[in-house]
Amino acid sequence: MLGREARVAAALGAAAAALIARALYKDALFRSRFAQLPHAPPPHTELALRKHRWHRLRHAVLRRVVSPRALERRFDAIRAAFAPQQVDYSNTAYGRSHWALSCFMEYSNGVAAGKVDLSKGQPMMALTAEILGACDEAFLSWYDELHPYAKGKGATRELVRLQSFVTRYLPREDETHLPRHIDGANVDGSLILGLPTYHAYKGGGLTVWDGEGDSEEFVYPVGVGDACVLDARVWHQSNPIQEVDGYGERWVIVIFYKVNTTQPERGRAEARPAEAERSREVRELLARRIVEAKRRKKVTEEANALPSKGLGAAAWASEG
Numbered sequence: 524m525l526g527r528e529a530r531v532a533a534a535l536g537a538a539a540a541a542l543i544a545r546a547l548y549k550d551a552l553f554r555s556r557f558a559q560l561p562h563a564p565p566p567h568t569e570l571a572l573r574k575h576r577w578h579r580l581r582h583a584v585l586r587r588v589v590s591p592r593a594l595e596r597r598f599d600a601i602r603a604a605f606a607p608q609q610v611d612y613s614n615t616a617y618g619r620s621h622w623a624l625s626c627f628m629e630y631s632n633g634v635a636a637g638k639v640d641l642s643k644g645q646p647m648m649a650l651t652a653e654i655l656g657a658c659d660e661a662f663l664s665w666y667d668e669l670h671p672y673a674k675g676k677g678a679t680r681e682l683v684r685l686q687s688f689v690t691r692y693l694p695r696e697d698e699t700h701l702p703r704h705i706d707g708a709n710v711d712g713s714l715i716l717g718l719p720t721y722h723a724y725k726g727g728g729l730t731v732w733d734g735e736g737d738s739e740e741f742v743y744p745v746g747v748g749d750a751c752v753l754d755a756r757v758w759h760q761s762n763p764i765q766e767v768d769g770y771g772e773r774w775v776i777v778i779f780y781k782v783n784t785t786q787p788e789r790g791r792a793e794a795r796p797a798e799a800e801r802s803r804e805v806r807e808l809l810a811r812r813i814v815e816a817k818r819r820k821k822v823t824e825e826a827n828a829l830p831s832k833g834l835g836a837a838a839w840a841s842e843g
Contacts, residue, residue: 557595558723562586562746571739579669581754582731584743588661588716589654591748597650598719601774604646605689608639624698625688625777628655632685632709632781647689651776654716655687658750658778662714665752666782677787685710685779692773694724694766703732703760706753711782713753715761715775717745724764724771732758745775 563569564584572580609623628648630639659682672678692699706713715729728744729751737758745751753759764773 556721557598557719557747558721560717560720560723560746561728561744562749564728564744565742567740568742571741581669581733581757582741582743582759583665583752584745585661585665585750585752587748588750589657589748591719591746594654594748595719597654598774600650601647601689601718604650605691606643606647607691608643610639622701624692625690627686627688629684629687632707644688648687651687651689654776655684655778658714658716658776659684661750662712662752662778662780666712666754666780669754670782670784672784673786678785680782680784683781683783685781687776687778689718690761690775690777692724692727692761692764692775694764694771699726699763699765700761703730703758705756705758706779708756709781710779711755712780714778714780715745715751715753716777717747717749718774718776719747720772720774722770722772723767724773725767726762727764727773728762730760730762 564572605626607623607626610625611622626644626647627639627641628644628651630641663680663682667674667680672680674680728742731741731743731751731753733739733741742762743751761775764771
């Protein structure tokens with residue numbers, strides 16, 4: 524009896540192992556269809572992030588905000604639902620009537636408000652609703668660290684998505700990237716999520732300018748499932764892509780946010796000292812920023828005097 528049970532158990536184990544091996548093979552075959560995209564930034568960005576590791580930068584890359592595997596499973600449907608519409612941007616080098624690379628799911632308070640047909644983006648919205656929700660949570664968590672508020676004292680904070688859209692970049696004129704720009708005076712922050720692609724490309728990612736006089740340059744690849752987050756009015760650009768074997772496609776989801784922070788109501792008697800306290804906090808903040816700016820300048824000068832060395836992807840990942 525024991526021998527028979529052992530044989531049955533062995534047979535079941537072998538069958539289970541075969542099923543697992545088959546599933547892993549199918550998964551590997553499925554994933555091999557996708558281009559391999561980088562996650563680690565170039566050495567000069569790794570060095571800059573290492574140098575500023577004690578500061579709260581107004582930009583970052585958050586790793587694996589959405590599972591790459593989940594994005595790959597939905598990618599065919601995202602491609603099928605992609606319905607780009609033309610909008611005009613005045614704060615880039617392209618001029619008017621040159622941007623028709625994005626499928627808009629949400630759009631308010633922008634240069635094309637009232638002109639974008641959101642019904643064309645509803646299929647995409649249905650596909651990406653959970654993805655957008657995950658992006659919202661990640662952005663808000665990062666934003667709360669960058670801009671603390673009295674959360675435990677009755678204050679509230681909520682996100683409003685002003686715009687959300689899927690963009691596809693192609694290696695042909697006026698479609699490779701969006702030149703240096705900011706996302707609008709009324710945008711409190713933005714997020715760019717990397718999507719998969721079947722067609723590899725060179726370049727891509729995001730360049731951000733920061734520091735005194737925007738003198739520092741950060742280059743973020745924004746891999747699949749990773750998200751680059753930006754504070755308000757941060758200068759940046761999507762970097763040009765170049766073809767590989769005659770073609771290439773880069774896909775991203777972009778979200779523009781309005782952040783509403785509400786303080787608890789107070790009576791008049793409480794309002795005056797509270798206002799004085801806020802003024803004091805502002806003065807202290809400005810003083811700290813002056814000191815921090817001097818410190819960053821000194822650190823930058825010291826770093827520039829040293830030979831540049833790559834620090835590895837771990838340094839960047841810890842910053843995200």
